[in-house]
Amino acid sequence: GEITDDGGAAVTARGICWAEVTNPTIEGSHTTDELGSGVFTSNLTELTPNTMYFLRAYAINEAGVGYGNEIIVTTDAAAVELSTAEVTEITTTTATSGGDITYDGDATILERGICWSTTPEPDVSDSFITNGTGAGIFTSTMTGLLPATQYYVRAYARNRAGIAYGEEFRFNTKISDVEGNLYKIVTIGQQVWMAENLRTVTYNDDTPIPNVTESADWITITTPAYCWIRNDIQYKDSYGALNNWYAVETGKLCPTGWHVPSDDEYTTLELTLGLPADQVSLTEWRGTDQGTQMKSTTGWAEGENGTNTSGFSAIPAGYRFAGTGAFNGIDMITYWWSSEFNTDYAWYRRVDGTSSGIYRYVTSKRGGKYIRCLKD
Template sequence: MMLKFSLIQAFIVISSLILNAQDYLIAFKGTGAAATIDSVKIENLTQATDLTINGGNVLHLVNKITDIVPVDQDPYNQVLIYPNPMTDYARLEFTLPEAGMTSIAIYDFSGRALNRIKEYLNKGLHTFSVYGIKEGIYFIRIVSGNYSIGSRLVCSGSNENNVVIKHENSYQTGELIQGTKGTHAEIFMQYNEGDRLKITGYSEIYSTVIVDVPTESKDLSFEFIKCTDGDENNYPVVRIGDQIWMAENLKTSSYKNGTSIPNVENGTEWANLTAPGYCWYNNEISNKNIYGGLYNWYAVNTGNLCPADWHVPSDNEWHQMVLYLDANATLLEERESRTAADNLKETGITHWNYPNAGTDDTGFTALPGGYRRYTGEFGGTSDNGDWRTSTQYDATRVWYRYMFTNSGDVYRKITNMQAGYSVRCIKD
């Protein structure tokens, strides 16, 4: 008994050393078109680091990786606790290698057992909830035959009720676990308070972007929405305010019904077009997957350019997004906003030329795909991005938006119908 308490107290001492450092657990779930998550990519935009994990994993954000007691990554030798720190409740998730009578106990800082339950559990994955805990540091211990695992639990709440341990779910080995795929591990990532994370969830043909600055443990939900063009390209989507946008530029060579769009490479032919046409920047297909296509107004005006249930945004829909990012934005020609471009542009100088102050707060990840002039020449790649709207200014001109590498400005300008610009579609 004394040995058990000594181990518990030693673990608590180690835990208390890192308690003051931020320590967040982020779990993931899918909603909408898919409930399961294949994988999650986490990009720390502040530090320019990234990590890809299994969709069933729990992301553990810590200030210093070296401060954390190493966790055995064997799925049969760990307890996942989320959220941790908890306020009102937490979930315990663990896997038993063999069936048997199992004890789940929670101890306080002094080693006193606050509650202990015993149940016969089958081999497989099990989930329990814990609540009724007041503020403090606790230790969870699970024992089944010769198998024993434990983990610390931090509570920041003020509950004074009886401590409850409640069995929620069990899945025998080989069963599908709803909402997750693969193993369930706690994956560490170094994180400083205030870092901005771009988090992309993937599920088969679906992908959704969330940008977050975590300040607590939480569950993040990816709302999966189909966005598939006429070439069967699938696009990530992102919610900005009340709108849902593509998180990449359109790169289709076909309308949504599968009919081909003319690919016009010759400059003179491009300049004389009065019908739909598109091209890749510099007529190089290597630019397709990075910057997408450049489309003239006639292709936009067909109403069939974007995926089903999506459309080319109007001038007002673009302004709605800019106004959401900058309350001082004005619907005037020339400068629409002095700051919103930095919220929309990709970070760093991988694609934008120096200096680029883009923070990508939105997950829109605007890229400098350049343009094709109405005369047929290309220009602007790495320096500016240009996007079409569906709104005409007059019989021969239309509204569009553009951004520069060295500015936070979003510009609202008029252009002719022959020019080739990028397209971002918006959900109907």
């Protein structure tokens, strides 16, 4: 305000008074500023967002209170407060998220939705989808995603004050095999792995993999074969298919653009998880807690679950022993094929419930082990 005439007496108080109704007085909300005449400035605090107020300057001397002219101001809206929903229903090209607008900033929500990108902190300049107006919970589906790709997603909402974003979630779209089975993936270091065992019983050229069930056949077989653990298809979705090495060496097990990882590529994974470099070329048990990092947090025997900090999600799916054709190690152990060693043997990796490291060795190509595909 500006006091242009003190009335011939000292100004003992001055400031601004305000209210949501006309003709505010010092009986209501007001500031108290330095004494004296002339121009002064006041800061009004604790106002409600998006609200109309009536303001008047005032000054007090011995004669009483004097008021200036009344003006009307409207406060800006506050920022929206919202959270992002976790990502669900992930496929190769779609995924579902959403948000919950818990505070609208005392203003109308003009737009809301989700935005996503392959880089962190997506905003509405990236891919986005709108989903109505108003506060509360909403759900949106992302489409047109790329298979086996890492994305970041945030909910957003806009009111008169601008755009606000919820927290960020990271997710990976899935990959499918030739049969349409979907697989979670995980990025570990610079490698992109399937986070589930391969389940297909068809090569990537659409030809079937022979299903061999009899133990006697697994003892002598030298041609491609697969089976389910205990010859029971109910284990397909949880454990995947057991393949002998002869199926692996066709080069047609994994989806196009993926492959069965080599011994060196498993070593890269292990080094990423902290395997000491001087143990790379060793056989049998190696490492410290790398197996624990790979094991899932459920499914193993009591006290033997892993931390799964790698996201590899190893499960105790057992194996088929080449020597007898027997099924062994369910709920206790799991094996994955790797590289060829010689005419009769191939490399594998093994994780046990009772051990925290990773086992590296060779075994007969006739045995049944699982496959984890690696992106080319």
